[in-house]
Amino acid sequence: MSIQETILDNEVAIRLGFFFGTFAVMAVWEVLAPRRALTVSRALRWVNNLGLVFFNSFVLRLLFPAAAVGMAAFAAEQGWGLLNYYGVPAGLAVPAAIVAMDLVIYLQHVLVHAVPVLWRLHRVHHADPDYDVTTGARFHTLEIILSMLIKFATILVLGPPVVAVVVFEVVLNAMAMFNHGNVRLPGGLDRVLRWLVVTPDMHRVHHSVEDDEANSNFGFNLSCWDRLFGTYRDQPRAGHQGMTIGIHHYRDPKWVTWLPGLLALPFVGRITGYVINRREWRDGEGV
Numbered sequence: 001m002s003i004q005e006t007i008l009d010n011e012v013a014i015r016l017g018f019f020f021g022t023f024a025v026m027a028v029w030e031v032l033a034p035r036r037a038l039t040v041s042r043a044l045r046w047v048n049n050l051g052l053v054f055f056n057s058f059v060l061r062l063l064f065p066a067a068a069v070g071m072a073a074f075a076a077e078q079g080w081g082l083l084n085y086y087g088v089p090a091g092l093a094v095p096a097a098i099v100a101m102d103l104v105i106y107l108q109h110v111l112v113h114a115v116p117v118l119w120r121l122h123r124v125h126h127a128d129p130d131y132d133v134t135t136g137a138r139f140h141t142l143e144i145i146l147s148m149l150i151k152f153a154t155i156l157v158l159g160p161p162v163v164a165v166v167v168f169e170v171v172l173n174a175m176a177m178f179n180h181g182n183v184r185l186p187g188g189l190d191r192v193l194r195w196l197v198v199t200p201d202m203h204r205v206h207h208s209v210e211d212d213e214a215n216s217n218f219g220f221n222l223s224c225w226d227r228l229f230g231t232y233r234d235q236p237r238a239g240h241q242g243m244t245i246g247i248h249h250y251r252d253p254k255w256v257t258w259l260p261g262l263l264a265l266p267f268v269g270r271i272t273g274y275v276i277n278r279r280e281w282r283d284g285e286g287v
Contacts, residue, residue, distance in 0.1 A: 007166050010123070011069045012267030022174040026133040026181045032131050035184045036201065036241060038130045040257060047136035054146045064148055065136075068232045071155045072165040075285070081159015097160030099170045104154045105172065106225040108147065109218040114272045120266040126214065127256040127265060129246045140266055141152060147260055172193075175221045179203040198223050207238045213237065 007014070038045075054222040060067070066074075067277040068215045075081045083093045121143040128135045139147075156166065179198045198219045206217040216233035219226050226232035237242040246256065255268060 007069070007162055008089055009252060011067070011166060014166060015173070018170045019173055019177075022177050024131060026177050026183070029131055030182045033087065033183060035182050035204075036131070038101050038132070038182070038230050040129055042254070045128070045130060045132075045257060046134050048257055048262065049128070049138045051259045052139075052141075053134075053137045056111065056139065056141050060144060060148060061140055061281060065153075066287065068148070068151050069162055069206055071152050074160050074164045075155055076162065079159075080156055082157065083161070084159035089164075093161050094164040096169070097158060097164035098171070100158055101151075101160065101164075102172075102221050103166050103225060104150065105221070106219055107227075108150055109220065110229075110231070112143065113215060113218070118143075118146075123247055123250070124262050124265050126207060127247050127250045127262075128207075129251065129253075130182070131180060131204055131245045132182040133177045133180060135177075135207070136176035138262075139279055140264065141263065150198075172221055196223060201235075201240060204240060204243075204245075205233050205246050208236050209246055209248045211241075215266060220249060 049250055064070075076084055079085060083097060088096070095275075113119040121140045124140040124143070125135070125138055129140055160168075175197065179200050180203065181200045182252050183200055184197055185193065185201065190199050190201055198217070198221060202217055202223065203219075205213050208214055213236055214235060216224055216231050223232075238244075250256055250265070250270070253261075255265050
C-alpha cells in the first residue's frame with residue numbers, strides 16, 4: 001500500500017487525533033492560565049460553539065464525503081493542477097503547496113470581510129463575546145461550505161500532493177485553536193514567534209469590536225501575509241485586558257451565544273457602512 005493510500009484510508013483518524021489532542025492541550029492551558037476573564041459561562045459557550053462544530057462536520061461529510069484530500073487524490077490521478085502538470089518533485093511540491101494554500105486562506109479571510117453578503121456569514125465567528133479555543137472553530141455552516149468549495153478550486157488549480165493537503169488541514173486546524181486560545185505567551189517569545197506564525201495576542205486584535213482593529217491581522221497560520229499586504233497591527237488600542245471582543249451591535253445572547261441564534265444570525269439585521277478599508281478609528285461605529 002502506498003503512502004497516499006495509507007493517508008487516504010486514515011485521513012479522518014489523523015485529523016480527529018490532532019484536533020482532539022490540540023483541543024485538550026489548549027483547553028487545559030486556558031483553565032490553568034487564562035489571558036482574560038470570560039464574560040459568559042464557559043459551559044454555555046462550549047456547548048453551543050462545539051454544537052455548531054459538530055453540526056458543520058456532519059453537513060460537510062454529507063455533502064463532500066471525500067473532502068479536500070479526496071479532491072487532491074482525484075487531481076493527481078487526472079494530472080490536473082500546476083504542480084502535477086509540471087511534475088514538481090514532492091520535496092518541493094509539499095512545502096510550496098502548503099504555503100500557497102495558506103495564502104489562499106488569508107485572501108479568503110479578507111474577502112469575507114470585504115463583501116457584505118459574506119460578512120453576514122463571517123460575523124457568526126466574530127460575534128462570540130469571548131475569545132477562546134472554541135472560537136477558532138465557530139463558523140456558520142454556509143461559510144464552511146463556501147470555504148470547502150474554495151479549497152476544491154484551489155486544489156484543482158494548484159494540484160497539491162495528498163500529503164500536503166493532509167498536513168495543511170491538520171496544521172490549519174491546530175493553529176486556529178492555538179491562536180484563538182485564551183492564553184498568554186511570554187512577551188519575548190510572542191515577539192519572536194509572530195515573525196513566523198500567528199500568535200494568540202496577534203490574532204486577538206482581529207476580534208476587537210473596533211473596525212480598524214477587526215480589519216487587521218487576517219492570518220490564521222503564517223503571519224507574513226499581514227506584513228506583506230499591510231494589514232498587520234501589533235496590539236489593540238485598549239490593551240488585551242481592556243479591549244472588547246465581538247461586534248458592537250450584536251451583544252444579545254440569543255443571537256451570539258445560543259446555537260439557533262448562531263445559525264440565524266446571517267439573516268438578521270442590516271449591514272451598514274461596513275467597508276474593508278475602514279482602518280481608521282471611529283469609536284462605537286462597528287457593525
